[in-house]
Amino acid sequence: MTAWEPVIGLEMHVELDTETKMFCGCAVTKGDPPNTHTCPVCLAHPGALPVVNQRAVEYATRIALALHCTVPARNVFHRKNYFYPDLPKAYQISQYDEPLAVDGWFEYRVGDETLRCRIDRVHMEEDAAKLVHAGGEAGRIAGSEYSVVDFNRGGTPLIEIVTEPDIPSPAAAREFLQQLRALVIELGVSACSMEEGQIRWDANISVRPAGSDELGTRTELKNMNSFRFLQQALEAELPRQAEVLEAGGRIEQETLHFDPDTGLTTPLRSKEEAHDYRYFPEPDLVPLEMDPAWVEEVRAALPELPAARIERFVTQYGLSRQDASVLGAQRPLAEFYEQVVAQGVDAKPAANWTMGEYLAHLNAAGLEPGHGFVTPERLAKLVALVAEGSISSSAGREVFARMVEDRAEPGEVVETHGLGQISDEAALEELVARVVADNPAQAEQYRGGKQQVLGFFVGQVMKATEGRANPKLVSELLRKALA
């Protein structure tokens, strides 16, 4: 029985958040009435010509540089020819053998491991229009009576990022895409909204005997827009291919459809009937000359990227790589954390509170980092209260919950709910004496050398004070009383 390992490559499409379309001056919008942002160029009227959106080139270059790609001195647009009503020119202006950028890499985390995936290329193109199938069930083409076209989306700048087949597992593919998406968001070039279909991806997968260097025949999963389904689809395709090969069969190079209901992949169309796109250089556009000085400007203006920030969190704040990854992966949470630290509290407890109570609160409330009542100042105050011993950690959690619920300052919560830590030595001494007197057997054990019984006494005192006693002081007093 051969052990099979998957080889996965990904192509990610990202719609850029430029103000205008890739080749004309129409606004890029979401949710406006159909066909309200069109012109002779994006409707492909006779005689209309494309003009490259400079901002889109800048955004694409940002992505390319963040992926450590080489940006050649020039790139060339090509026409990709096929007929479909969502493609008014009947060709898509895309890039082919001279793309914007080549040969980069992206590092991403899977569990404790950092994996590096080579990036084959980053190129620019335009999005198609949106087809709406009417008269059938649930907007599907099958059974619909007619279709209408909304050209508002047609011509939106689109970036395609193509990886080398370096991704070792379905789970890694999912991590890769999620972290790449976070990077693109970080770069400020696209919100990468999943609902609005701003990012879509294709995956290709082949299997080979574990340890082999050869690449098998691959199948393709096209136009996916859910991380979960991608992982599921790849997980379904992997044993399917292995089974075919085990049985002495041959993998057909084909495009597959994944049905999340059945969990199965089924052929959509085979490569033999695939389009011949008849690529040729777009004669309406001159090759784009990339001024190296301009490229360097774009590089210098790149924001701090997640990988670098995680590294900085480890060195600057002394966080574990694990914690730094949680806090540093996305800018909004990272910024929130750094603002908490900036209030003068220690970095480690600040990290624990941010990753613990705060993140749980965000998830429960469906909030983005930095939004809602819990500001960095308020969380920092809470962290400080715990740090200076005014409240215990467990009381701190309660203060956090009440702070959110009552929209009250942490200090007020401590006061109104009497959550302050009892550090009054006289009061505690009395209590300690009573607990020792009430449990003579355990006291005997302790005196007889069984040190761990101390924990039992601490627990009794905490119980009596509803957890508010200063545990350090309690231990001290107990040792004295039991001596």
Added chain:
Amino acid sequence: MSGVLDPLRLKAREAKRLLVDGEVSAAELTKVYLDQIAAVEDRVHAYVLVTSDNAAKYSTKIDREMQAMRGPLAGLPVAVKDNMVTEGVTTTCASRILHNYAPVYTATAVRRLWDAHVVMLGKTNLDEFAMGSSTENSGVQVTANPWDLATVPGGSSGGSAAAVAAGEALWALGSDTGGSIRQPAALCGVVGMKPTYGAVSRYGLIAFASSLDQIGPLTRSVYDCALLLRHIVGKDPHDATSVELPFEVELPEGDRLDGLTVGIPGEYLALGIEPGVRARFDETVALVEELGGRCVEISLPHTEYALPAYYIIAPAEASANLARFDGVRYGHRAEGAADLREMYERTRGEGFGAEVKRRIMIGTYALSAGYYDAYYGRAQRVRTMVRRDFARAFEGVDLIVSPTSPTVAFRAGSRTDDPLAMYMSDICTIPANLAGLPALSIPCGLSDGLPVGFQLIGPAFSENRLLGAAHALEGALGFETAPSFRDSSASAVAGEARS
């Protein structure tokens, strides 16, 4: 005043003087051409659409608002080839597929003329999508050559050339992809110029072959050619391939060619030039020397490959450019198709003529997987060689001259069944398109009573040199255009020479 104006001989330069001096009004001038259209158009068929009402109204407005509507071209009537979109004015490209298409915008070159208060007389006929050399491929009508109505006016700008020759327009815009301005200009005895690629915006020019197409003037004199050209050139933000000329287009005045070295490419003269054309060409070359120029023989060794390369590159680009005519958004749509594919196939099957289909097929084939390198890739390498030929030649000469067309106007129908014979009509003009160079044709005499064209080709952006030399030659040639409207195929001569 308009009664004495002869539309067969009046030049824009003179018409402008008359307008400025108040000797004729814009409305009167426009009427001269509308009257001539009324008189001869049923024989010439130069126009797809005559916008007479608009022209009359607009010229009257120009007269009324003379202060506000001034400018060097104000009130001068122009004809526009019907492959340039004009907002609100049907633009057909002489194709059934666009028979009902009303553009929502105006081509930049036309817009610049409108902004200069030029009066548009109408839209002129062409080979469908500018694909042809005789205007017989028009899906609308066949245009006749005013010099002999039984012959073709050339193409694809045959309507514009015939309109200017027949006095149905003072001047006209055409487009030139492989000779489509120069060849009909030669066959109709007028001046026609293809500027340097990029000099005139292609925005709104319905694309045939994007890397070759250029808009240019067809006029009755070289001076007029320069005058019209200077108002249509310039960088256009809507056309990424357009450029700002590094100079102002000068209005030529000189009559000498002193110090000018002119190259005569032996390869062009080996291209089956008919004797009458050769004779006029040789006489004109002699004239160059009389005017002080020096003629030298040169070699453009890759000339024989230019035509085949052109007939790969142009159809390849056309196959993509014409793919947008799919019946979805505008133009003709086939009725009753059962599904999308059938709608596409029938729309395009019904909408395009035979020559357009032939070129779409050739171009699609040439770009197909497995054939790209052998055809399109190789044709592009030939194009580079043709370009280098010219670059090398221009190290030693200022201009290159040749016959514009190997023959004079040929009889209608004589080449329609033989595409290759038709393609040969452009053999002298195609290389300049492949190299992106400016070139113009001037009439240099008659052969069998039909005009012969003399072509001058210059380096990129040598428009002023070209126009200057052509102007000097034109003066020495003294060719006064006046077609007879005879019909050599008819028993009775239908001609009516207005003199």
